[in-house]
Amino acid sequence: MASAPTPPTNPYRLLGGRIPYVEGPLKVTGRAEYTDDIQRPGLLVGRLLRSPWPHARLRSIDVAAARALPGVYAVLTGDRYPIPFGVLPITHDETAIAVDASRYIGDIIAAVAARDEPTAEAALALIRVDAEPLAEHADPRMGTSKVTDPIHAKGLAGTNIQKEVVQHFGDVDAAFARARFTARVRGTFAGVTHAFTEPMATIAEATPDGRLTVWSATQVPHYLHRTLSEVLGIPMHRIRVIKPEVGGGFGGKSDPLPHEIVCAALAIETGRPVKILFDREEVFYTNHGRHPTQNEVRVAADAEGNLLAYDIEALIDGGAWSSFGTVTTYYNGVLAMGPYRVPNFRYKGRRVYTTKPPSGAMRAHGGTNIRYSIEVALDRIAEESGIDPFDLRERNALAPNSTTVNRFEITSTSFLECLSAVRKASDWDRKFRQLPYGRGIGLGCGFYISGSNSPIHFTPKMPQSTVHLKVDMDGGIAVHSMQADIGQGSNTLLAAIVAEVLGVDLERVHVQRVDSDVSPVDLGSYSSRVTFMMGNAARSAAEQLKGELITAAAGLLGTPPEEVMVGHECFETRGPPPASVPFLEVLHRAMEAKGALTASGSYQTRPKGGTFKGAKAGTAPAYSFAAYVAEVSVDVETGEYRVRKVWAGFDCGRPLNRLAVEGQIEGSIHMGLGQVMGESMNYRGSRLFNPSLLEYKIPMPQQMPEVEILLVGKDDPEGPFGAKEAGEGPLIATLPAVGNALYDAVGVRFTDLPITPDKVLRGIDRRVAERRAWKGA
Amino acid sequence: MPSRDRLRFRLNGQPVDVFCPDPRILLDLLREDLRLTGTKRGCDLGTCGCCTVLLDGRPALSCLTLARLVESREVTTIEGVTPPQGLSPVQRAFVEHGATQCGFCTPGFVVTATALLRANPHPSREEIERAIAGNLCRCTGYTKIIEAIAAVGGR
Numbered sequence: 001m002a003s004a005p006t007p008p009t010n011p012y013r014l015l016g017g018r019i020p021y022v023e024g025p026l027k028v029t030g031r032a033e034y035t036d037d038i039q040r041p042g043l044l045v046g047r048l049l050r051s052p053w054p055h056a057r058l059r060s061i062d063v064a065a066a067r068a069l070p071g072v073y074a075v076l077t078g079d080r081y082p083i084p085f086g087v088l089p090i091t092h093d094e095t096a097i098a099v100d101a102s103r104y105i106g107d108i109i110a111a112v113a114a115r116d117e118p119t120a121e122a123a124l125a126l127i128r129v130d131a132e133p134l135a136e137h138a139d140p141r142m143g144t145s146k147v148t149d150p151i152h153a154k155g156l157a158g159t160n161i162q163k164e165v166v167q168h169f170g171d172v173d174a175a176f177a178r179a180r181f182t183a184r185v186r187g188t189f190a191g192v193t194h195a196f197t198e199p200m201a202t203i204a205e206a207t208p209d210g211r212l213t214v215w216s217a218t219q220v221p222h223y224l225h226r227t228l229s230e231v232l233g234i235p236m237h238r239i240r241v242i243k244p245e246v247g248g249g250f251g252g253k254s255d256p257l258p259h260e261i262v263c264a265a266l267a268i269e270t271g272r273p274v275k276i277l278f279d280r281e282e283v284f285y286t287n288h289g290r291h292p293t294q295n296e297v298r299v300a301a302d303a304e305g306n307l308l309a310y311d312i313e314a315l316i317d318g319g320a321w322s323s324f325g326t327v328t329t330y331y332n333g334v335l336a337m338g339p340y341r342v343p344n345f346r347y348k349g350r351r352v353y354t355t356k357p358p359s360g361a362m363r364a365h366g367g368t369n370i371r372y373s374i375e376v377a378l379d380r381i382a383e384e385s386g387i388d389p390f391d392l393r394e395r396n397a398l399a400p401n402s403t404t405v406n407r408f409e410i411t412s413t414s415f416l417e418c419l420s421a422v423r424k425a426s427d428w429d430r431k432f433r434q435l436p437y438g439r440g441i442g443l444g445c446g447f448y449i450s451g452s453n454s455p456i457h458f459t460p461k462m463p464q465s466t467v468h469l470k471v472d473m474d475g476g477i478a479v480h481s482m483q484a485d486i487g488q489g490s491n492t493l494l495a496a497i498v499a500e501v502l503g504v505d506l507e508r509v510h511v512q513r514v515d516s517d518v519s520p521v522d523l524g525s526y527s528s529r530v531t532f533m534m535g536n537a538a539r540s541a542a543e544q545l546k547g548e549l550i551t552a553a554a555g556l557l558g559t560p561p562e563e564v565m566v567g568h569e570c571f572e573t574r575g576p577p578p579a580s581v582p583f584l585e586v587l588h589r590a591m592e593a594k595g596a597l598t599a600s601g602s603y604q605t606r607p608k609g610g611t612f613k614g615a616k617a618g619t620a621p622a623y624s625f626a627a628y629v630a631e632v633s634v635d636v637e638t639g640e641y642r643v644r645k646v647w648a649g650f651d652c653g654r655p656l657n658r659l660a661v662e663g664q665i666e667g668s669i670h671m672g673l674g675q676v677m678g679e680s681m682n683y684r685g686s687r688l689f690n691p692s693l694l695e696y697k698i699p700m701p702q703q704m705p706e707v708e709i710l711l712v713g714k715d716d717p718e719g720p721f722g723a724k725e726a727g728e729g730p731l732i733a734t735l736p737a738v739g740n741a742l743y744d745a746v747g748v749r750f751t752d753l754p755i756t757p758d759k760v761l762r763g764i765d766r767r768v769a770e771r772r773a774w775k776g777a
Numbered sequence: 778m779p780s781r782d783r784l785r786f787r788l789n790g791q792p793v794d795v796f797c798p799d800p801r802i803l804l805d806l807l808r809e810d811l812r813l814t815g816t817k818r819g820c821d822l823g824t825c826g827c828c829t830v831l832l833d834g835r836p837a838l839s840c841l842t843l844a845r846l847v848e849s850r851e852v853t854t855i856e857g858v859t860p861p862q863g864l865s866p867v868q869r870a871f872v873e874h875g876a877t878q879c880g881f882c883t884p885g886f887v888v889t890a891t892a893l894l895r896a897n898p899h900p901s902r903e904e905i906e907r908a909i910a911g912n913l914c915r916c917t918g919y920t921k922i923i924e925a926i927a928a929v930g931g932r
Contacts, residue, residue, distance in 0.1 A: 027880030030815020247881025487879025
């Protein structure tokens, strides 16, 4: 459902409105070009031999027969490019192809380039692998002590622990000792995966001029660029990374992935262009989705409901590689630290390697599972203390311009406005605990980083985002940046910001395809950073152009520059007498001195956070805030339920493109509902049992509730035109809103996700057996 | 070419006569042989709907359709529902309502919606939901897709 129309106070011509995507016409006609749509002359097919073993030592791999097969151009094994890599510079534990051991079912152990797919498949079948099975490690709990055959030599002291985080602020035990109310929640969360529609795809081509070109479905072209250079041993300036349209990512295309390196390696080996396109099963095995997690949250509050302390533990199932795991481990603790004031905080988090497909970053990375347990615990505190869940949260809301105990700087927050908007819109005060048995209403809240203050590959003093503009005599404005539009609408926002500043129509602005040869570095689409960082860089670049144009316009108008204003497709002066000159005329005057105008704008975060170990994790230049209410109805005979409506109160500062912000919120609610209601990576041991979109079911249109969006944010002081993120934060509050609504409906706490109908039914039966009445039932 | 490897059908209103040995899949024929890349490959298993085309005017999953089965029939792809200039009403509605985000599922949805609206010019919300139930979208939560189709249907 649409949000309220643009408020009349909007001072902007384009921004703040509903701006259809600039590439929309290409997408609706099938003309948008994705990686698999690209054709190169002499293109070879690359295929990967994947491990059938959860964990095995690779004693030898015989590829002679495969190499000898007519039509095979290259066969690669792990020894050729053994340099380890990984998205985080501190945890390089992956290789392009398994070198000594295979660590999960699906691990790449050899690669083939052949003239066509049947030949490539035939070659894979000819590869003989002599492998010695090693101990399987499916249960992360077992990996926390010394194990036989640890998955990586780097694990903590002979265990499979990849990362351990211990933090303590204030005095948690003392706070619990004086608490009036406490609640403990043990949450269990199945792994979930991104399930984007476009399978991974990469094309690579090495040319006789010594250069390598890689087209890939990636969210972060820059990290791919760096990683290709490191592993292949080719300087970055000889590698060109191009990002075609990307059919969804949600975090799943943010790591530099092994097949991207393999594809480049095959292209180098063969001297021919090579394409690797995943089938859907490979997408599931590559995973990097949200970590299967167990957490335990204890919350303490005083008699008035003031929060005194959080005590949190998390055990995180990492799968075979580190990926973003060090960040995940911190986030599962520190992303509990908003949107409420919590003076004492203790966290112990461990991420454990297992012999399963790697988990990584997925939309609302690190903030989702912990949030569920926190919000359910708050619901319990509210119930025990008799304080309404809204009142409890209002009482504890972080104030604007405050600092958390772990040194997060909260600048703008409209969390209170989110709460009051959804309380009113959902008619909460007449529904909570008053709907008939089987129907319920619940509140869940959240916050999220609007970009990470410290980027992953931090090159000190280099900007996180750079945007280049070029305008020539045709009056078209070319925009270059390595920001990665993966469907969230960043190209559109980039164009709109430039058009807004310069007063021109959107059609003048042409956002160029990401191409590392010409696009200046932006760190790409992750951690909800793009609107904030790219937006500021784009604004800065456009302001520079505007300055040059105003000087030229002043000359044409015969007025001092400070009296020249940007009009619509013109520059004007109020006079007297009022006058204006068209954009093109001004542009041509400005070009007389130097030809085409160019500008470069950039954005870099200011240092933030404390100095303790891990202090940078979760620091951000701004935070988004959310308060959601969900209303559910449960069939108490079958345990089936539906979410009837979600009221989404969200603070993304000033929404710059309402169409895109609504789309992000609706899509986030859909994805959040998937995790809370049914999605699950089903493992038996290390074996994934549902690697297809038939068995891994995302919610159907019929399961999507009515959504009422309430955008209540005020301008953020540092965000571009006052904006903050809206891409990930909108997911988080969905889950606890549903969980708490189910409690209101049937009087059962569900803390084992996904909450499938069988669990609901068992919960109801148990409550009835224990003779605990709920709302008359 | 031997006649058993010949495939003749109508594609987007034009007759085609192609070399198509069994067991060629329609999606491969369209994307690889005929280079009509608007039809997307999302799963190869009939689970996502990205490869939806119209077969004699009705939605069909081209990844599950043996090319041989379209002999003498009419296949319409996303290229075939797109006017030579500009956009169709369904396409325009998808753009204006923000019904496309990453865009990868979009051709399949546009094709499905086009067939729906031809058969039922004013579908109800339930009819729209049923019609698109075979098309997955991970970006939009379907909200704006349903709005766009409903808008074309005048509801």
